[in-house]
Amino acid sequence: MDIQHATAWFLAYAGRFRQQDARDQENIDLKIHHSLRVLAEAEKLAEHEAFEPHIAFLTQVGALLHDVGRFRQYDTYKTYSDPLSVDHGDLGREVLEAEQVLEDLEGTDRAIVLEAVRLHNKKQLPDNLDEHLGMITRAIRDADKLDIIPVVLASVAPGAPDNPVIRLGLSCEPDRFTRSVLDQVAAREMVEYTSMRFVNDFKLLLISWSYALAYGWTRQQMLARGYVDRLFELLPATEIFVHLREGVIRDLQGGFGDEKPE
Template identity: 25%
Template sequence: MDLQYARETFERYLEQYDQSDDKIRLKIVHTYGVVDASRQITERMGLSPEDIDLAQLIGLLHDIGRFEQLRIFDSFEPDTMNHARFGVRILFEEGLIRRFVREDKWDDIIRTAIIKHSDFKLGGIEDSHKLLHARIIRDADKLDNCRVKLEDAIETMLQVTAKEVGKSAISPEVMEQFRRKESIRSLTRKTKMDYWVSYLAYFFDINYQVTFDIIEENNYIERLIARIPYSNPETAEQMLEIKEGLKQYVSAARCSKHSNYL
């Protein structure tokens, strides 16, 4: 496995897309952010050099289907394309994977991790090594999404300004899912605040203590919640509840998440 070779191949692959487009640029930066988050997680877990490299390779390829989704639909919305399944199709059914990694010994792990990385809930994986990498990419994806939500323009993500987001309400169904400590189902999101709450609810689907450690070290909960000015009084009150709920959840989860990785 040659990560530098894979990165160079990825750069050549991206030449077919308009890298001046804000959404394409966001996904390119996100890809490398997930590679770095995968490295941080696996190094902190004390995994083998091979698993550290494999996790980074999965991070490099996990969103490869997004670029075609954006070219065709100019949208990240899940009802336009299942980007994870499309990524697996072009990598493994059309053979693109051999352009990134010459050996096939890791194919089953890579395939499983990519196709499962955006599932609402992770399930159906019995092999411990596949499960390890499926969990790692999901954590790494969410870690870099924290950075995305802090650094990238709200308009690029939600097509309105931060002020407009903060004026909107949180739908009762979305608030109830949050109170049950669940990720937010895409089809229940109706307002821009519903989308923002769904990004915060990612924390309910973190797998590893080391990931929670990184979340706390970067003060992601406080910083993400402070990004939006909540001018809607009810929304402002609910966001105080959400902040306290998340802080308590993360604090408790740091003591209970997976410590035996394989």
């Protein structure tokens, strides 16, 4: 297997889920393009973090295939909300095993990619991950987050076309947010999807991802691309959010002290 053959399989598989409705097809296309961009982000991350070539290759395969479960999820449930449907990481592993697309990989490598796909969307990773599995899974998670943030930013910016699938059906009330969501971010915790009620909560969830970035290159990109600033610009201009922004930027610049985030 090489990345070109994996990409050809991925595109052919996604093509099985062509939708009759134009909006539904847009949502399928969204995940196709997202997966290809996550592959590109993972390639850059592996290069900047000096992954050895074989680990970089497995990272690329996992990045390309990380959301393969999304197609069946959307085809069946017409949503990308896991709480309202199925866990798309678990489903992705199931798809890859059923399709036997990784059969050309050596057994250990195949197991790593399958488990990385299963784990990529989990709130926290197990503490006892194998070294290579941990490296690859964290890289995929970082690359995934780097690409999702601008997609959501484009959908929640003032005047953007409304797509309830992207905003997860959350209420669009410009000044409202859930206090428990804000408290989770202030405590440097990942926001629980089930806590969200408003689109501002979704923005806060994306900000909380700052604390889940595992690699220095990804944290640098989060700042260099202006994602933190743009997210806070879309939140109410109150003192509490000004202070929160200062703390998030300070933590990103400082690399979270001596603790390695999940």
